[in-house]
């Protein structure tokens with residue numbers, strides 16, 4: 240068993256295939272994290288918190304991040320479009336972004352380093368967004384990038400997403 244790791248357009252952002260993706264007449268079995276195998280694949284992050292958000296179709300959450308948090312993102316149910324943005328002014332890839340479609344069919348994961356923002360738009364009726372992170376939640380340390388901020392030029396498959404006040408730039 241092995242964790243497959245692929246580089247992406249953004250340095251440091253990795254597309255990850257978990258070690259076990261099993262299917263039979265009962266359904267599926269997926270090993271979504273295994274400390275030893277992920278460390279062997281170079282993902283030696285000390286994760287301390289797991290979170291899920293459950294969102295309905297057309298909800299767009301994000302784009303959020305901070306200076307110290309690694310995240311390992313999975314889709315537990317449904318399908319969403321995930322955008323990852325380099326938000327490090329010192330990086331040659333500052334403000335570059337890439338996107339992924341994560342689903343309960345492809346079971347892919349994305350590793351997101353500190354100083355990157357992430358946001359996702361739900362494509363299915365509803366979806367469960369799951370992530371592991373290596374820091375405790377601290378709202379005050381987070382940045383927010385608006386989904387339609389022209390400075391980033393992000394592309395989304397919908398033009399009328401459901402947004403929180405924060406993600407509309409109101410909070």
Ligand SMILES: Cc1cn([C@H]2C[C@H](O)[C@@H](COP(=O)(O)OP(=O)(O)O[C@H]3O[C@@H](C)C(=O)[C@@H](O)[C@H]3O)O2)c(=O)[nH]c1=O
Pocket residue numbers: 290292300301302303304357358359376377381403
């Ligand atoms: C993120 C987070 C929120 N909360 C609380 C705060 C608030 O009362 C409630 C809802 O939080 P928000 O509205 O900020 O949730 P949301 O807008 O979904 O924010 C999240 O966006 C995605 C894209 C991320 O990657 C996360 O890091 C996080 O920033 O949950 C925690 O207790 N712990 C946490 O780690």
